[in-house]
Amino acid sequence: MPLTPMDEFLAHQTTDTFDHVFTSDRNFYDRYYFNMHPSSDELFLITGMGQYPNLGVTDAFVAISHGDTQYVVRSSRELGSDRLDSSVGPFRVEVLEGLQALRVSCDENEWGVAFDLVFRGSVPALEEPKTFRRVRGRVTSDVSRYAQVGTWEGTLRVAGQSYEVTPDRWKGARDRSWGVRPVGEPEAPGIRVKDVAEGFGFFHNWMPMQFDDYMIKVTIDEDQNGTRLLEESAKIWNHGIDKEPEALGRPEVAITYLSGTREMEKAEVTFAHPSGRSLRCTNTPLRTTYIFGGTGYRFEDGWGHGVYQGPLKTEGLRYDIATPEARQSITGLQETLCRFELDSGEVGYGMHENLCLGNYQPYGFTNPLMMAP
Numbered sequence: 001m002p003l004t005p006m007d008e009f010l011a012h013q014t015t016d017t018f019d020h021v022f023t024s025d026r027n028f029y030d031r032y033y034f035n036m037h038p039s040s041d042e043l044f045l046i047t048g049m050g051q052y053p054n055l056g057v058t059d060a061f062v063a064i065s066h067g068d069t070q071y072v073v074r075s076s077r078e079l080g081s082d083r084l085d086s087s088v089g090p091f092r093v094e095v096l097e098g099l100q101a102l103r104v105s106c107d108e109n110e111w112g113v114a115f116d117l118v119f120r121g122s123v124p125a126l127e128e129p130k131t132f133r134r135v136r137g138r139v140t141s142d143v144s145r146y147a148q149v150g151t152w153e154g155t156l157r158v159a160g161q162s163y164e165v166t167p168d169r170w171k172g173a174r175d176r177s178w179g180v181r182p183v184g185e186p187e188a189p190g191i192r193v194k195d196v197a198e199g200f201g202f203f204h205n206w207m208p209m210q211f212d213d214y215m216i217k218v219t220i221d222e223d224q225n226g227t228r229l230l231e232e233s234a235k236i237w238n239h240g241i242d243k244e245p246e247a248l249g250r251p252e253v254a255i256t257y258l259s260g261t262r263e264m265e266k267a268e269v270t271f272a273h274p275s276g277r278s279l280r281c282t283n284t285p286l287r288t289t290y291i292f293g294g295t296g297y298r299f300e301d302g303w304g305h306g307v308y309q310g311p312l313k314t315e316g317l318r319y320d321i322a323t324p325e326a327r328q329s330i331t332g333l334q335e336t337l338c339r340f341e342l343d344s345g346e347v348g349y350g351m352h353e354n355l356c357l358g359n360y361q362p363y364g365f366t367n368p369l370m371m372a373p
Contacts, residue, residue, distance in 0.1 A: 004082045019053065019081040025139075026054050027180045029306065030083075032093050034104055034119060036152050036165075036172040037337050039349045041286035042066075043158070044337045045115075045172075046295070047104060049086060049093050051079055052306035055184045059305060060091035061296055062106055062113060065289040066159050068322035070330075072294035073106065073113045076309040089314040090114075099125045099148075102174070108157075111316030117154035117165060119174060123215045123236045124148070126245075131179075131221075131230060136191055143179035147217060149210040149350065150174070173208035173350060183306035186299055199224055201359035201368075204333075205253050207269070209281065209340045211348035213238050216281070216340075218251050218269060226362040233271055249273045255354065255363075257372035261324050262356045262365075263288070264336055280343040283352050287337045293319045293330030332357065 006018035014022055021028050031050040037043070049060040059076035075089030086093045090107035096118065105116045125148045133141040151167035189196075201224025209216040219232040233248040249272040256265045267283040292298040294317040296305040303309070320326040333355045340348040358368045 002081045005084050006082075018083060021053050023180065024054060025180050027140075027183050028052070028054050028178075029181065029183050030178040032086075032102075032104075032174070032176060034102075034172065034174045035289075035335065035337075035351055036117065036119075036156075036170060037287075037349065038163075039169045039171055041337070044287045044289045044335065045156070045158075046289045046291060046335050047091075047106070048295070049088060049091060050183075050296075050305055051083060052183055053079065053083070055079075055306045055308065057184075057306050057308050058088050059296060059309075060088040060093075061294070062091075062115070063289050063291060063293065063295050064113065064158050065287050065321060068320065069159065070290060070293055070319040070321050070327075071111070071113050071158055072317040072319070073109060073111050073314070074294060074296065074303065074317070075312070075314040076303075076307070077312040078308075078310075089312060109314070109316070112160065113158050113316070115154065115156040115165075117152050117156065119150050119152055119172070120167070121148045121150040122210070122238050123150075124239065125176075126215070126217055126234065126236050128217075128219065129230060129232050131181075133229070135195070139180055141179070141181050143177055143181055145175055145177035147173060147175045147208050149208050149215045171210055171349060173210065175208075184304070185307055186304075196358075199359045201225075201361075201365070202355065202357045203360050203362075204353070204355040204357075206351075206353040207283075208350050209348050210350045211340070211342075211346055213241060216248070216348075218253075220251055220253055222360075222362075224359040224361060226360075247274060248279060255356075257356075257363075258324060259373060260371050261328075261331065262371060263324065263331060263334060264352065264354050267338075267352060267354075278343065282341045283338040284341070285336045285338055285352075286349075288321075289335040289337075290319070290321060290327055290330040290333075291335050292332045293317075293327075297333055 047062040061074040094103040131143040152170040156163040203222040207218040221230040233251040235246040271279040
């Protein structure tokens with residue numbers, strides 16, 4: 001247990017040094033996630049970085065949906081003991097002001113994707129409900145997370161084009177999460193194969209909606225039968241507006257899928273507001289980044305979050321996303337940039353992260369291969 005710079009801070013919560021976390025579970029992780037868009041359908045950028053202390057790995061990626069192509073750069077290295085070192089290959093994340101401002105960068109590289117960007121929160125960071133799941137006696141998820149929308153400033157280069165990123169129109173969201181969830185090389189399923197055979201399914205929606213003066217934050221997770229596993233709906237006002245966060249009541253989402261796919265064509269979110277008043281939001285997709293394509297969110301070609309790649313490895317990939325047929329192999333978990341329109345007439349932008357995996361009875365998906373008619 002070597003000492004590291006983090007041990008200098010008055011922040012210990014266990015008797016171990018900071019290079020050891022509270023559990024020896026291989027699935028412990030600690031992660032940054034960011035997205036960025038120009039409040040239009042021109043492009044959608046997703047980037048992230050994770051550490052996996054019990055696997056000895058840290059990795060990072062960027063995926064940008066631009067034109068008919070998704071551009072990916074990803075990098076992995078051995079973690080070592082200094083967890084303050086938040087760099088991986090060309091990637092770096094720097095905390096400029098806790099819970100408010102971060103710098104995210106990717107150095108120039110042979111794949112032509114580079115950026116140097118500063119995120120500034122428009123709203124206070126929102127702590128989400130904790131995710132806890134136990135499957136056949138084993139804890140599979142034990143995750144803490146907070147989310148925040150904000151503005152971006154800096155430079156971006158992709159597909160031979162350079163962008164001056166300014167906070168008047170470049171916006172987005174971030175989250176920080178840590179805890180236990182499946183990472184690293186896939187494990188033998190054991191008795192869990194019965195769960196798949198008996199009709200496993202998962203319906204997931206995560207929406208940080210950004211309006212001029214506030215964020216509406218929605219989370220809906222359900223099992224294959226539509227049983228609610230996790231929900232959240234809250235209105236958080238921008239910094240400088242002296243109003244308390246507002247609970248919006250139970251959220252419901254109705255998604256229309258593109259024929260022959262499980263990709264969202266449109267969606268409507270409604271809220272059972274405690275006051276009894278009507279509140280409805282129409283989500284119109286503008287562009288999607290397919291996060292299963294090369295980022296590590298799905299184990300593919302030997303790459304996944306926390307999967308050991310050696311001392312240091314960096315790669316670049318491109319995916320054709322022009323048609324549903326072309327992108328079929330990378331669909332599943334969609335990061336869909338949307339225009340959000342409330343029934344009050346207010347318009348905002350942001351992401352509707354959506355996943356309909358396996359069976360999902362409420363939409364008539366009675367086997368994992370079924371698609372929308």
